[in-house]
Amino acid sequence: MSSWHWHLPTQVIFGAGTRLRLPEFLSDRRAVLVRSKSAGEIPGDFAAVFSGVRPNPTTENVRACAALIRDAGAETVVALGGGSVLDCAKAAADGLPLIALPTTAGTGSEVTGISVLSDEAAGTKFPLSSPAFFPLLAIVDPELTYSVPRRVAAESGLDALSHALEALWSVQRGPASDALALRAARLILDHAEAACAGDRSARNAMSEGSLLAGLAFSQAKTAGSHACSFSLTVRYGLSHGAACAFTLAAFARLNGVDPHAKALGFPDAAALAAEIDRLKAALGLPLTLAQAGIPPADLPSLAAECVLPANMKNNPVPMDAAAVLALFRELA
DSSP states (O other), X not given: OOOOOOOOOOEEEESTTGGGGHHHHHTTOOEEEEEOTTOOOOOOOOSEEEOOOOSSOBHHHHHHHHHHHHHTTOSEEEEEESHHHHHHHXXXXXXXXXXXEESSSSXXXXXXXXXXXXXXXTTEEEXXXXXXXXXXXXXXXXXGGTTOOHHHHHHHHHHHHHHHHHHHHOTTOOHHHHHHHHHHHHHHHHHHHHHHTTOHHHHXXXXXXXXXXXXXXXXXXXXXXXXXXXXXXXXXXXXXXXHHHHTHHHHHHHHTOHHHHHHTTOXXXXXXXXXXXXXXHHHTOOOSHHHHTOOGGGHHHHHHHHTOSGGGGGSSSOOOHHHHHHHHHTTO
């Protein structure tokens, strides 16, 4: 039997309407709200509000947010938004208790100790990991996702699918993360299209799938698709979800994960990969280099960058620059 461990210091509350319970956990503590401008309203009295988080939050975003939190004398930070807002708040909270309310079904950031940031001066995007980044509480209310536009629902949903599948493939996987990732992947595969069409029952299922995928990869970590995603976002402006999904089917074929594919109801890894590509096409996400705006001449340097992130080492098939280059060339 292989050894494994589990560390999740975040309390999780899931269900429609659970955002209304927020005041129970604020008590009389002085709180700052970090939110996206388009997020809905939540109950609570806040000493200050920060709403300047950019997509793919920057280190400058974090500094500005941290300064507001500090100047307001905050004792608690509440984050309301998608993964960008949650990641910024986690890095800016600097150890203060954080309550996370996700408004997209995608990143799982509400239950991980990871914050992904961009450094514009250096032209890089990178994940930071710290036990201090785990929120104290995650309130996952699917109703907060009902107003999310179709495109955002599609991109965040494929991000969640990437989390689930990469957690299944990761060399750090264990039996508990496998169980969560399998249920997450099946929920997402079954409901992504209906959720993007606005079906509220499907959006409930996607919220659960995203949460479970977050729980899975918080332990197992991500692998090849996420390692490739950072440069795809920085170089070509792909959203995080589209960037992760871009190589997902290719990694399913490469990794040859037939047991996992069969557990998800597919005859083999090739059939799982075909379904990923079908889903991406149905949701309007790029499948080819041309659709993603990637010039073939860029591939050698792009491949060299993609082996640098630490999560590439979690891929079950070892990947060097030549292997990544071959994978990208299959997407021409």
